[in-house]
């Protein structure tokens with residue numbers, strides 16, 4: 001009889017290799033959404049009945065558009081994430097023409113759609129969902145990963161109306177060497193949410209996600225972008241000079257939080273390591289009443 005996980009011949013028991021899945025293992029359902037390089041379909045695994053959001057990419061298109069590094073980065077970053085507020089990657093596989101990401105399903109759409117539907121969120125709703133984003137960023141940044149393109153289109157909701165941050169093709173893992181000798185990056189985020197340092201020096205740090213957080217809180221409370229102009233060049237000018245106006249109806253603690261996030265100097269943004277870190281951000285008056293521990297626990301499903 002093998003002892004302590006050893007084989008009968010006394011060798012160490014090795015886990016059986018995970019069997020790669022195949023397209024024929026799934027019944028594909030409706031399209032959940034489409035990206036520039038991908039189609040996301042609902043997929044049911046025939047043998048288990050489990051449902052996934054299957055993100056499917058055409059190899060030819062990925063190679064032609066020189067997006068191989070982004071796909072590999074998305075796989076690498078998603079494989080490291082296991083947290084209630086992030087889309088989960090369960091498996092990947094490929095066939096001769098396509099790549100497949102097996103993801104958790106975020107069935108309740110995008111934060112952007114919710115903001116558009118309601119026009120804007122009330123303060124309590126903004127506080128609740130901003131706190132979820134803060135909790136998610138705290139986890140992401142603890143792994144030295146920067147999202148770099150955080151925006152309401154990349155924040156989805158699952159059946160329990162918990163946020164599910166997605167789209168890690170442009171994420172960056174900050175290494176020691178990056179901190180010592182920051183390298184300029186060719187990637188720039190989405191105009192309305194891009195940080196001034198990414199525009200100016202092409203360098204992003206964890207603080208770039210905090211700038212985007214400030215923009216998103218502003219947008220939840222007002223339904224509008226803090227930096228808005230007829231074209232991207234004028235938006236960039238506003239960002240670089242940190243020119244925005246806080247509506248009078250914003251509560252004072254919201255105005256203070258947004259002002260401390262939309263700081264031109266990335267070292268002065270509340271939540272960054274040189275500005276009190278996440279303790280300072282999570283204890284800001286705007287988040288008074290938030291229980292950061294129970295936030296992570298999914299609410300009891302609503303009894304119909």
Ligand SMILES: Nc1ncnc2c1ncn2[C@@H]1O[C@H](COP(=O)(O)OP(=O)(O)OP(=O)(O)O)[C@@H](O)[C@H]1O
Pocket residue numbers: 032033034035036037038039040053055087103104105106107110156166167
């Ligand atoms: N896990 C998921 N559950 C439900 N819907 C999803 C999921 N992932 C993506 N989607 C939907 O599919 C659409 C395409 O997502 P995908 O990440 O493939 O591309 P994208 O990042 O939105 O587009 P682009 O590549 O142009 O940035 C999105 O609009 C999103 O709403």
Ligand SMILES: O=C(O)C[C@H](Cc1nc2cc(Cl)cc(Cl)c2[nH]1)c1ccc(Cl)cc1
Pocket residue numbers: 059060062063067068069071072075092093094099100101
């Ligand atoms: O099987 C694995 O996990 C590793 C492969 C690696 C891999 N094979 C590729 C082929 C092409 Cl054409 C493009 C990319 Cl980005 C490719 N990446 C892979 C398969 C699927 C996905 Cl979604 C990502 C990576």
